Structure formats: C-alpha cells, structure tokens
Amino acid sequence: MSGSNKNGNKSRWQISTERFASVFLLWVSATSQQRHFRTLLRFVIVVSMLVTAYALVFQALMTFEGQSHSLVTGFYWALSTMTTLGYGDIAFTSDLGRIFSIFVLLSGMIFMLVLLPVTFIELFWAPWMDARAAxxxxxxxxxxxxxxxxxxxxxPVASALIEKLNQFGYPYxxxxxxxxxxKRLVDKGIRTIYGELNDPETYLRARVEHAALVATTRSDIVNTSVVFTVRGITSxxxxxxxxxEDSAVEILKLAGSSRVLDLTRLMAEALARRAIGGPGFSHIVGRIDDLLIAEIDASxxxxxxxNYVNAQRQTQVSIVGFWARGQFEIGQADSTIDANSVLVLAGTKQQIKEFDANYRAEEASVKSKPVIIIGGGRVGRSTATALKxxxxxxxxVEPLEERIHDPEKYVHGSGSDKSALQRAGIEDAPTIIITTRDDETNIYLTIHCRLLRPDIQIISRATFERNVPTLHRAxxxxxxxxxSMGSNALFNLLQRSDLLMIAEGLDVFKVPVPKGLAGKSLLEASFREATNCSVIGIDTDDETITGVGPDTxxxxxxxxxxxxxxxGETEFLRLYPLEKLAEPQQVTRKLE
Structure with a gap:
C-alpha cells in the first residue's frame, strides 16, 4: 500500500516537474522576457554594489569611532538597515555615523521596499504567471x-457560422x-485553440487532415499564407x-484554395436582386439544385x-409566402394577397416562365426611374454593376469626391443630406439601397429616407446580426x-449547397426525410403550422419534385x-433532429 502511494507521489512529482519545465522554457524563450530578465539582473547588480559600498563605508566610520567590525558585519548592518529591520545590536555613536544611518535607511526604503518589489512583480512574477496561463x-x-x-x-461571419454548425451538428x-x-473565447464557450497561422504544427494539432473544411476569412495576404501552409500538409x-481585392483571386487559387469567396460581390448581388424595377417581371433570388426561388412585386x-389558397390552385409554382414590411409570412388558408407585399415563389425555370406569362397585370410597367444607392464603396459599386x-x-450618392467616377451616375453628397437625395431623384425612385458598413449610420439613413418617402422600398445592409431587428424597426x-450571408455561403460549400439564405429572416434548406414523416402526406405531416416552414420541393434519386401540394x-x-x-428552421430541427455526422467535442488543454 505504501509502495503504491510512493509510486503515485513520484508520478505526480514527475508531472509537476515536467509542467514546471515546460512553463519555464516558455517563460525564458520569450524575447520580451529575456529583456525583462536582463533588466532585473542589472537592478540586482546595482543593489548589490550599493550594499557593498555601504558595508565599506560602515567599516570606515566604525574605525573612525574606534570600533572594530568585520566586512561580514558591515553587510549584515547594511542589509538590516536598508530593509528597516534595525536589530539595534550595532549602532553608531557619532552624529556623522547616525547621518549615514539615516541615508542608508532612506535609500533602503526606496530600493528594497518600493523599487525591488515593483521590479520583481513587473519583470518576473507577472510574466511568470502569464506563462503559466499560456x-x-x-x-x-x-x-x-x-x-x-x-x-x-x-x-461576425464566424459567429454566425458557428451557430449554424452547432445547429446541424458539425464540430468546429x-x-x-x-x-x-x-482565453476570452474559451471563457465564452467558443471552442478555440492557440497557434500561429503560418506554422504547420498548428494545423497538425488541429488535425487538419481529418477536417471537413478549413475556412479562412482574414486579409488576402494572411489567407494566402494559411492556404499555402495547409496545402503543405494535406491536399x-x-x-x-x-x-x-480582385487581384488576389488568382493568387489564392494558385496557393491551393478549393474555392475563393468574394463576400462583397455576394452582398452586392443580394442587395441588387431585391430591388424593385427592371424589364423582368419576376426575378430569381436563389437556386437550390433545379429549384428556383423568385420574388415578384404583388402589385x-x-x-x-x-385568397392565397385560390391563387395557389391557379398556378404550377409554389406561392410560398410573402414579404410585408420586412417580415416574411408563410401563406395560410386565410391569407389574402396584398398590393404592398412581395410574393415569394418556388418552381422550375419553366414554371416561373409560365407564371410570368399568365399572371402579369396589364397595367404592370417597367419602372424607369433609377434606384438610389447610398455609399460608393466596394459594396455600393458592386451593387450598381449588378443592377446594370x-x-x-x-x-x-457618395460624399467622397475621389470615389466619383461617372458624373452621370454619381451624386456628390451625403445620404443624410436631403438636397443630395433630391438630386438623386428620391421623389420618384422605386428603391433606396443603403450599403455603408457602419450599422449605426445605416439605421440613421433608414429613418431619414423613410421620413422623406414613406412609400419607398428601403433595402439595407447590416454588418452585425444583432442590428437586423433595429434596422427593420427603423x-x-x-x-x-x-x-448571415457569409456564414451561409461557407455552410453551402460544406453541405453542397443544402442551405440558401434568401434574405435576413428567410432560409431555404434541404434535409433528409425524417423517419417519422416517411410515407405520410404533407397534410398528415402537418408541421407547417408547428414550425412555420413549408415544403417547396422533394429531391429523390430519380427526380426533383416541384409544385408539391397537401396530398404529396x-x-x-x-x-x-x-x-x-x-x-422555424430551428424548430423543425428540434422536432425532427438530423443524424449528426460527429458530436462537437471539447478541445484538450495541450497536445499530450
């Protein structure tokens, strides 16, 4: 029994020794810590020289007073005086000796009680604790x-993607x-590890060979380094x-990137797709396999x-629901199509084409007035290209003169300036698209434009998801x-385009048929009311079925x-959970 305890203690001692050694090596290997150590060493040398000088002066003054003490006694007196211990067993009898004692005492208070502790804590103890924490x-x-x-x-993109990964059961x-x-993210529950992004060892510890996807969303230069480093480990x-930057696309491809995503272009395309106007009747806003998602101004x-049900019976496309003041509503039996709403349709290319031919109002005309874009940055310019x-x-509308490239298409001024918006044609414009990257600015501009034109369509960009409801209220x-757009784009590539964000507040997603629903009709399944999700297509090995109805x-x-x-998507996955590919796992503290 005692032998077992002894061996156990020895094992724990060895572990403690190894941990101390690893922390010490981490501590001394840091360049900044090496500088701190040299500074601390110089401070100790200065104090030692000062104590030595005091000891020598002590001997000289004692000899002057007729007393005889060794050099060791001189060091003993100097240290006890400087540290304010003051044993009192050795004392000067002359005023000169006492003045020297006062000087030694004051210098000791400064060096021993103030400078030495502060220096030790700042240059040794704090870095040592940081090394232990690291x-x-x-x-x-x-x-x-x-x-x-x-x-x-x-x-923002990674945060939204992690939420989606957790929802679908992917570890990250x-x-x-x-x-x-x-340390901050680990405390928040985000699974994070430390490592240099250009160090192959980092990705080996992250088991990159067994990963489903590496997504890097930093600057073009850092992304290139990450891709090149990963490709040195696994292909x-x-x-x-x-x-x-457009010039970096080919560089990233040559470095080994499987896919290069231009989120600015994706955002611009999404903003432009939602604008009212143009020669088209309905316009496509998304695609998932052979199924197209389109929108049309109901007016x-x-x-x-x-009535929604009657309208659905007249056409082969699925009239999924409609947008009304920024809120999407699934079509219900008692829903009525309103002129101020935007219909969301789902169907094949041919079905959408037939809808355009059969249900276009005679008075429907192409809106010829220009759409107003507030902000001439990368997103604004790309949105203009997509509209074209x-x-x-x-x-x-752009306040920076150096960004104005075409005086016929640009209005020099701020989006908060009423006269600039009037020069851009806000009185007749069908749509305003707000593209700045600052959410607070976008909220202000939204309220401003809504006051100027209560009936205009306003499309706004949000950088952070938390500001989406605020922009709707504005x-x-x-x-x-x-x-959301960035995270969905990355998730699409992970799941082979099984998820599509039509807009903030509306997703299209594909899941295996839940076992509990197999063989049932959509009417029997009746999850539409419970989840606020609607089936718009069924994908089998043989075909993609569109135009599904209650008897499907x-x-x-x-x-x-x-x-x-x-x-609704979250509720559906709660009621009919997917079979997870791998359970999210907690990371280990270090590579054993």
Whole structure:
C-alpha cells in the first residue's frame, strides 16, 4: 500500500516537474522576457554594489569611532538597515555615523521596499504567471475528432457560422494567434485553440487532415499564407478563403484554395436582386439544385385581392409566402394577397416562365426611374454593376469626391443630406439601397429616407446580426446581414449547397426525410403550422419534385427542400433532429 502511494507521489512529482519545465522554457524563450530578465539582473547588480559600498563605508566610520567590525558585519548592518529591520545590536555613536544611518535607511526604503518589489512583480512574477496561463491555453483537438470545420478568425461571419454548425451538428475549432483572445473565447464557450497561422504544427494539432473544411476569412495576404501552409500538409481537405481585392483571386487559387469567396460581390448581388424595377417581371433570388426561388412585386400581378389558397390552385409554382414590411409570412388558408407585399415563389425555370406569362397585370410597367444607392464603396459599386446587369438604372450618392467616377451616375453628397437625395431623384425612385458598413449610420439613413418617402422600398445592409431587428424597426423593408450571408455561403460549400439564405429572416434548406414523416402526406405531416416552414420541393434519386401540394407523399428515402424563417428552421430541427455526422467535442488543454 505504501509502495503504491510512493509510486503515485513520484508520478505526480514527475508531472509537476515536467509542467514546471515546460512553463519555464516558455517563460525564458520569450524575447520580451529575456529583456525583462536582463533588466532585473542589472537592478540586482546595482543593489548589490550599493550594499557593498555601504558595508565599506560602515567599516570606515566604525574605525573612525574606534570600533572594530568585520566586512561580514558591515553587510549584515547594511542589509538590516536598508530593509528597516534595525536589530539595534550595532549602532553608531557619532552624529556623522547616525547621518549615514539615516541615508542608508532612506535609500533602503526606496530600493528594497518600493523599487525591488515593483521590479520583481513587473519583470518576473507577472510574466511568470502569464506563462503559466499560456501553458493552460488549449493548443490541440482530441485525436478522435474528425469531420470538423477549422476557422482562422472570430468575427461576425464566424459567429454566425458557428451557430449554424452547432445547429446541424458539425464540430468546429477556431485557431487564433492571440493568447488573450483565445482565453476570452474559451471563457465564452467558443471552442478555440492557440497557434500561429503560418506554422504547420498548428494545423497538425488541429488535425487538419481529418477536417471537413478549413475556412479562412482574414486579409488576402494572411489567407494566402494559411492556404499555402495547409496545402503543405494535406491536399484532400477543402480550403475556402475569402477575398477582398480582385487581384488576389488568382493568387489564392494558385496557393491551393478549393474555392475563393468574394463576400462583397455576394452582398452586392443580394442587395441588387431585391430591388424593385427592371424589364423582368419576376426575378430569381436563389437556386437550390433545379429549384428556383423568385420574388415578384404583388402589385404587378393580377392576383391582388385573391385568397392565397385560390391563387395557389391557379398556378404550377409554389406561392410560398410573402414579404410585408420586412417580415416574411408563410401563406395560410386565410391569407389574402396584398398590393404592398412581395410574393415569394418556388418552381422550375419553366414554371416561373409560365407564371410570368399568365399572371402579369396589364397595367404592370417597367419602372424607369433609377434606384438610389447610398455609399460608393466596394459594396455600393458592386451593387450598381449588378443592377446594370438586371437592366435597372441607378444613382450613387457618395460624399467622397475621389470615389466619383461617372458624373452621370454619381451624386456628390451625403445620404443624410436631403438636397443630395433630391438630386438623386428620391421623389420618384422605386428603391433606396443603403450599403455603408457602419450599422449605426445605416439605421440613421433608414429613418431619414423613410421620413422623406414613406412609400419607398428601403433595402439595407447590416454588418452585425444583432442590428437586423433595429434596422427593420427603423423602416427597412429588407435587411441583408453580412454575417448571415457569409456564414451561409461557407455552410453551402460544406453541405453542397443544402442551405440558401434568401434574405435576413428567410432560409431555404434541404434535409433528409425524417423517419417519422416517411410515407405520410404533407397534410398528415402537418408541421407547417408547428414550425412555420413549408415544403417547396422533394429531391429523390430519380427526380426533383416541384409544385408539391397537401396530398404529396413524402418518400422513405430522399430529401425535402423547405423554406422558412431561422426560428422555424430551428424548430423543425428540434422536432425532427438530423443524424449528426460527429458530436462537437471539447478541445484538450495541450497536445499530450
């Protein structure tokens, strides 16, 4: 029994010794700590020289007074006096000796009681504790984890993507080169490890060979380094990089990126797709396999005033629901199509084409007035390009003169300036698109534009998801979230386009047919009312079924395509959970 305890104590002692050694090596290897150590050493040398000088002066003054003491006694007296211990067993009898004692005492209070503790704490103790804390920071993932997503940055896009990964059961890990940020995120429950992004060892510890995806959303230069480093380890793991400059696209591809995402262009396309106007009748806002999602201004159709169920019976497309003042509503039996709403349709290309031919109101005409874009940055310019492809005229309101490239298309001024908006044609414009990256500015501009034109369509960009409801309250008809759009784009590539964000507040997603619903009709399944999600298509091995109705039978194998709000999607997955590919795992503290 005692032998067992002894061996156990020895084992714990060895572990403690190894941990101390690792922390010490981490402490002394830091360049800043080496400078601190040299500074501390110089301070100790100065104090030692001062004590030696005091000891020598002590001997000289004692000899002057007729007393005889050794050099060791001189050191003993100097240290006891400087540290204010003052044993009193050795004392001067002359005024000169006492004045020297006062001087030694005062200098000791400064050096021993003030400077030495402060210097020791700042240059030794605090860095040592930081090194111990850094040693406890997670640096690897468990050996059994696989199919995970590796992220290299934590921001709005990563935060939204992590929420989606948790929802669908994908494990993830965030790699960050800042120890303090790692500790902060770990405390928040975000699975994070520490590592330099250009160090192959970092990705080996993150088990990149077994990962489903590496997503890097930093600057173009850092993203290139990440891609190149990962490709030096594995050629099979999918690596997705975002890009800011067009010139970096080919560089990232040459570095080995599986796909390069231009989130600015994606945001611009999304904003432009939602604008009213143009020669087209309905316009496509998304695609999932052979199924198209389209929107149409209800006032341009001959369905205004029709009951939703009656309108659905007249057409082959699925009239999924409608937008009203920024809120999406699934079509219900008692719903009536209002002229101020925007219909959301789902169907094949041919079905959409037939809808355009059969349900276009005679008075529907192309809106010839230009759309107003507030902000001439990258998103604003890309939105203008996307509108041009749709055949829609535009005017860009931009306060910076150096960004004005075409005086015919640009209006020099601020979006908060009424006269600038009037020069851009706000009295007749069908739509205003607000593209600045600052959410607070967008909220202000939304309220300002809504006051000037209560009936105009306002489309706004949001950088952070938390500001989406605020922008809706401010008066935006449609809000496109940069975070949601970016996270959905990355998730699409992970799940082979099984998820599509139509707008902030409306998702299209594909899931396997739940076992509890197989063989039932949509009417029997009756999850539409419970989840506020609607089936718009069924994908089997043989075909993609569109135009589904209440009597459509859900197959035992295959996938169903649903459309609904994020809350509805969450509720559906709660009622009919997916079979997870891998359970999210907690990261280990360090690589054993």
């Amino acid at each position: 040693d406890l920071v997670p640096r690897s993932v468990p050996e059994h984890i696989h199919g995970h997503v590796i992220l290299t940055f934590y921001g 890990i965030v790699i960050l080169p800042d120890i303090e940020e790692v 099979s793991t999918k690596v997705i990089a975002t890009v800011r 341009r159709t001959n369905l205004v005033g029709e 492809r749709r055949g829609i005229d535009y005017r860009i 008066g935006s008809n449609i809000v496109m979230s940069y975070a 039978i859900l197959p035992e194998t295959g996938e169903i395509v649903l459309i609904g709000t994020p809350q």
